[in-house]
Amino acid sequence: MTKNCIPQINLYRLITITNEFIFEGINKTNQFVIFTLTFFGIFLIMEFYGANMKIRILLFSIFLFASSIFAGSPDSIIIGPGVIQYHHVIDSGLWNINVIKIDIQNPWLKFRSVKAGDKLMAFEKTSSMAARNNFEEHRVVAAINGDFYNTSTGEQVGTQVANGELLKVTSDWLNAAFDINKNPMIGLQNFSGSIIRGDSTKSISGVNKIRSTDELIIYNSFIGGSTSTNQFGTEVRIIPLDNWLVNDTIRCIVDTIIAGVGNMSIGKNKAVLSGNGLSGAFLVNNLFKDDTIKIVLKLIPAFTKLEQLIGGNTWLVQNGIVNQDNGDRHPRTAIGFNEDSSKFFLFVVDGRQPGLSVGMSYKELGDYMKTWGVYQGLNLDGGGSSTMVVRGAIVNSPSDIGGERSVANSLLLISTAPTGPLAHIRIKPKEIFAIGGSGVNLTASGFDQHYNPVSIPSGSIVWSCDPAIGSVSQQGVFTAAFDTVSGYIYAAVGDIKDSSVVHLTKLSQIQLVPNPVILQPGQSQQMSATAYDNYNNIILLQQTDFQWSVTGGLGSITPGGYFTAINTGNGEIIAEIDSISGSVPLTVGTSATIILDDFSDLSGYTLTGTRVNLAQCSFVYDSTNFISAPTSGKLYYSLTTGGTSALYLNKEIQISGTPEKLSIQIFGDGKKHWLRGEFKDVDNEIFLINFTTADPGIDWINIWKYIEVDLSDAVPSWANPSAILNFPIKWTRTYLAETNDTKKDDGAISLEDFRAHFIITGLKDESVLPEEFKLFQNYPNPFNGSSVIKYSIPELSRVRIKIFNPLGEEIETLVNEEKSIGTYELTWSAANLPSGVYFYQLQTGSFVQVRKIILLK
Structure with a gap:
């Protein structure tokens, strides 16, 4: 046999073809395993044929390159005939993306444009539109939100055609359409x-x-x-x-x-x-x-016999050319198709959620779509509207506080394939990191040959696993062995099988939130522990898998990590497994000030913005100008004109208990921009506080200034205008804003010592007379039995304090008398009331203030 007669192979193309045709529908861990085996098979062939060293080095380089491809590749599952869903996480915390790839030529598939409520002026959630259009031989495989709309009426901005019926015409608004043969187009008509x-x-x-x-x-x-x-x-x-x-x-x-x-x-x-x-x-x-x-x-211009059409606002990709608008990052919804119109794509990029996804600009999304082969691409309504539904479940993370938003219309992908017998099963989770002795619950779902969901006969699943990794019960409960190997869990119904990969690892660290915990006697806090291995993989554990304890005799904690404060003092809450423990400081019933962030570690921060030149903005260490060694955080900003600018410095910080104030040190540049902050309360409602006023803003130059704000002055966001602050809270972002175009410029400020201040309010301070009417948040809250309500009166007044239920019905009058100037407290006993949300109201003259109180029994 003649050596060195090696076939001429385009190895890069081999990788691409393998990924596109063999690996679709396989999770990326299994993809890499298959590719690795294939690669070494080729390597052995090369050895057998006597490949020279240059070819071997080239082959190994390609292997390393392919490894990086698979490491960042999206997970994928088949969800319908000719339909694959991809979930792509890029630079963890930067972008979370869901993509649906559709074979337009598959005879079982068709598209539907649906109007909310089947009315021109109506709102409806994308998931609801999908659900009411889902029936036998008309299964909704996927759905996304559609056009922009009038937020008062629900009327879409652009033209729409639903099943051939024309709803509305807008001549100057882009749209995407399908003719009766499913041929797609994007344009103006x-x-x-x-x-x-x-x-x-x-x-x-x-x-x-x-x-x-x-x-x-x-x-x-x-x-x-x-x-x-x-x-x-x-x-x-x-x-x-x-x-x-x-x-x-x-x-x-x-x-x-x-x-x-x-x-x-x-x-x-x-x-x-x-x-x-x-x-x-x-x-x-x-x-x-x-x-x-x-x-x-x-x-x-359009096709003959046009059947479906939905509107969008701008090209993201036109004839293969990407939109160059690299402005604001937001959640995005988009659609597109390749050059020969054989593949159609649905895209949803999450945003406005630091730590999960910050959103994309038009250019970023256009660039991303082009990597999928999109030749024509259209942007649909985004922001809080961005929603993707797959087989009835929302698969993305909508950015609105309340979750999915009601919108004007949606685009559905329909499968007309009839439901058949069980042909596939799918295990969840597909990849598990576990430590010895831990347990993981697995589930298996059934599908027919067209991936329509079908039931699995009770008791018919046979569970098994590679012996080296542990054992699995016939109820799907896996118990990990004490080892550091990898293997598979299998589920089988007759000849129909699926598997899930398991990595047995060693526990390295445990992190607890919130951190620290500051409470008053009687208050409670649900703790959350997360376990990590040496490679920072999250190990799947239940809260009950940890051994919970409290030092200092400060209270009690349940096996699930629910702590109740009893005695005053300082201590720790500890979670432990196998000699690895994590702890957080605990303070009960004493005045305290804690540093939330001293800006010595900036790794958790992300920057987003509106009307800013984000490429010129950064948040960096400053080791030359600080209050607390070794660094401060320096924020470089670049504000652009055209409306309100806002540069968001995003990081989530859990704050337990009921802090009275927040403070921060700011090194100013004198350019008079507005410094604000945003947090969410226990009900996930958003509140804003002002570190400065809008005018004059940061008007001090080259000096540090201490700023302190009272949390009782926090105001609800426009997204939840009637929200009532209820502790504990989670800080989400600090931001610089400017509403005046004449003041837009570049500059830099530095941040130091972001603190929370906790003050015991059990005694009335006679030395300080109140200057305003104020109703304080009760404590503890939530409470069991009784809670203290505090209020201030700046002048002689008739005071009424009443309790109401959520229906607005009066439950009890606590105070109805004249009160002189001062700060007062009373204790409300709710022993005879059921658990739930109640409201307490202070009314004196024209002043009325209401707060929420939660009773847990």
């Missing part, structure tokens, strides 16, 4: 329409819009039950003989003709022609009951 009766033709002016002088408008059921027109016209109800389609001729029967009345009822799948003046005269003179007429509604 102009509307034209006409009615044909024999040799007579009349132009149609619009769809579902207000009728003006001499106009002929066509209305359908998306406008509502009737046309809402006045009596100055003629209206004709028509019944289609063909399915509604845009850019096609639709035959219709004239059902009813009424002149001089208006507001004609429409009916499902019917339409009304409504004409005023000359158009009304045309209807009267040319249409008669039971006539057959023709309706032509066109969007030009």
Whole structure:
């Protein structure tokens, strides 16, 4: 055999092809295992054929390159016929992305554009639109939110076509459309329409819009039950003989003709022609009951027989060229397709969630889409609207406080494949890091050959695992062996199998939150412990797997980590497993000041912004100018014009208990920008505080200034204007803002010693007279049995304090009398009330303040 006759192989292409065609639907750990085995198979062949050293080095270099590809590659699962969902985490904490890749040519698939509530002016969640359109042989495989919309009415901004029926026309708004053969397009269209009766033709002016002088408008059921027109016209109800389609001729029967009345009822799948003046005269003179007429509604330029269409605001990729707008980062929803239109993609990028995902600019998303082969791409509504649903479940992380937002419309991917017998099973979780003796619960789901969900017969799953990694019960509970090997857990139903990879590792550290814990006697705090191995992988453990303890006799803690403060003093809360422990400082019932961040470690911070030049912004160590050694944090900013600018310095910090104040040291640059902060309370509602006023802002130059703010002055965010602050809280970000375009510039400020201040309020301080009416947060809160309510009165007043339930019904009056100037406390006993949320109200004259109180029994 002749040596050195090695086949000419494009190894990079081999990697790409292997990834695209073999690994789709396989998690990336298994992908890498398969690739590694394949690689060494090729390497052995090279050895056998006597490959020279240069080729061996090249091959090994490609292996290292491929390793990096797989390390950052997205996990993928098959979710339908010709449909794969990818979950991609890039630079952990920067971007969290979900992608749906669709084979347009698969005969089981089709798209649907859906309007919220099937009404032009309505709101509905994407998951709800998916659920009500999900039925046998019409299974919703995936759904994303659609167009931008009027936040008051729910009317979408752009044109929409749903199952061939035209809802609305907007000529200057981009859209994505599909014809009856699923061919996609993105572009702008102009509307034209006409009615044909024999040799007579009349132009149609619009769809579902207000009728003006001499106009002929066509209305359908998306406008509502009737046309809402006045009596100055003629209206004709028509019944289609063909399915509604845009850019096609639709035959219709004239059902009813009424002149001089208006507001004609429409009916499902019917339409009304409504004409005023000359158009009304045309209807009267040319249409008669039971006539057959023709309706032509066109969007030009476009496909013939247009079936689905949904709007978006801007190109992200046009003819392979990426949008170069590299401005603000936000959550994004987008769609696109490749150059030959054979593959269609749905994208949702999470954002506004530091530690999970910060969002993308138009350019960043366009660049990312192009890596998937997108040749034409459109941006849809984003921000809090961004939602992706897969088989009925939301798979992304919507950024609004309350989760998924109600929107105007959505785009659904439908599978018409019938439900068949069990053909696949899928185990969750797919990858496990565990320590010896720990337990992990696994589940298995069933699917037919088209990946429609089907049930698995009870008791039919046979669980097993590689003996070296431990054991698994027939209920799917895995118990890890005391070793450091890897292996697989298997689930089988007959010949149908799936596996999950297990890495047995060693516990390295335990982290607890919140850190520190500061409470008053009677208050409680649920602790959360997270275990990590030497490679910073999270080990799957239950809170009950840890051994919890408290030092100093300060209180009690349950096996699940729920601590209740009893005695005053200082100590620690400790969680331990196998001689590895984690602890946090504990303070009960004493005044305390804690440093939340001294800015000696900036690794957890991310920067996002609105109307800022983010490329020129940074947060860096400053070892030359600090208060607490060794460094401060220096924030470089660059604010741009065009509206309010805000540069966000994001990091989550858990703060236990009920702090009275927050403080920070700021080294100013004198450029008079506004410094603010944001946090979430226990109800996940957002609150804002001002470290400075908007004007003059940071007006001191080259000196440190101590700033202290009272948390009772925090105001609810616009996203939850009626929110009532309820402790404990979680700090989310500090930010620099500027509303005045004439003050936009570049600069830098430094931050030091961010602190929380806890003050015992059990005794009235007679030496300080209050200057304002104020109702303080009760303590403890939540409480069991009784809680203290404190309030201040700056002048002689009649005071009423009442308790209400969530329905607004008065439960009890605690105070109803005149009070002189001073600060007062009372104890409310709720022994006879059930657990739940209540409200307490201070009213004196025109002043009213309400706070939330939680009773837990």
